[in-house]
Amino acid sequence: MGLRIVTVKVLNSDDSIFKMLFSDKTELLKLYNALAGTRHQNPEDLTINTLKNAVYMSLRNDVSFLIDLRLNLFEHQSTYNPNLPLRFLFYVSDLLSLITKDDNLYGEKRISLPTPGFLVFYNGQDPCPEQETLKLSASFQVSEAPPRLELIIRVLNINPGHNQKLLAACRPLADYAIYTARVQKYARFMELRSAVERAVNECISENILKDFLEKNRAEAIHVSIYEYDMERHMRQEREDSFAKGLSQGEAIGLSKGEAIGLSKGEARGLEKTSCLIRLLLADGRLHDLQKASEDPEYLKKLCEELNIA
Known part of the structure; x- marks a missing residue:
């Protein structure tokens, strides 16, 4: 067979x-x-x-x-x-x-x-x-083992x-990894279409996906622009949501602190949050950082894990 x-x-x-x-x-x-x-x-x-x-x-x-x-x-x-x-x-x-x-x-x-x-x-x-x-x-909302x-x-x-x-x-x-990395690199300082066209031209000249890009040049440029636009949009949405979550968290914390007169506690809470953000960013743990902004219990768990008292 x-x-x-x-x-x-x-x-x-x-x-x-x-x-x-x-x-x-x-x-x-x-x-x-x-x-x-x-x-x-x-x-x-x-x-x-x-x-x-x-x-x-x-x-x-x-x-x-x-x-x-x-x-x-x-x-x-x-x-x-x-x-x-x-x-x-x-x-x-x-x-x-x-x-x-x-x-x-x-x-x-x-x-x-x-x-x-x-x-x-x-x-x-x-x-x-x-x-x-x-x-x-x-x-799953209920964990089982x-x-x-x-x-x-x-x-x-x-x-x-x-x-x-x-x-x-x-x-x-x-070759695919090299091509997409170049699109991302050039898009940081060039107009997106120009960045994609530069990546395509370079890869063809360096025999990276050469046959594929020569055969599908127009479509590859169109699709790459669409893909990167979508990626950039999703990344911006995520960053905006995270910033909004932090802002709301700080506002709630400050409001509660003022209500019960715990100004020192407020300051310490903000200091702990700042310390946690620095440590997670240093370790590249962006997934944990995003989740912590949405889940107070997970934020508390991370503070315990990293010995932030």
Whole structure:
């Protein structure tokens, strides 16, 4: 029996550079081989289908496929999103419905399912560890050990200097990381279209995604501008929400302090908050910083963890 791979695409191939690149059978097979340590050679064994559902409009960076009896869902992210496990749960449920649509769910014979795997490639501008794990159970309002339902996503940082062994094993992923890093770099001091065009021109001249960018130049520029605009918008929204949360917290703290005459307590509270912010920023723990701004109990927990009395 020959190798069988089924790729299920969420949207059209022009939704993101990642999806444009890895919707190509040859490039996707290279990525899988690098991650799994396999040496599959024939991309024509790969069959592409389409799953159409409005629920997945936000999963525009996604590529999913079945190989070696494993159902793999890959996505790229440039912003932190703690709800990825929930989104992937919705997605994999519909994928399994598609895969088993001709099976008898009420029969006595157990239906065999492919083993799922979930992977996110992170290339955003906020600090992120080399590798981390996101769990669906972290969203449950009541914690159980072990949880009765779980979905685990492995997040890999592919920014320059991270996961170099993987990038060395997969040239398309390494080139993708270089290209997106240049767009981010030039967009800091150039008009966005000019920044993208400069990154495209440089990468072509340096043989970085050369064939892909030459073949899809106009579309790649258009999609890159859209992607970066979206990333910048989401980052600004997050920063605005954090600033608003801090401002409201300070106002409430000051109001209560004045009401009971605890001016020293107010000052100490602000000092503790300031100290916590400095320590978290120094460690690059922006996720914790954001969560602390929204959850007083988590703020208290972090203060205890960092010995801020």
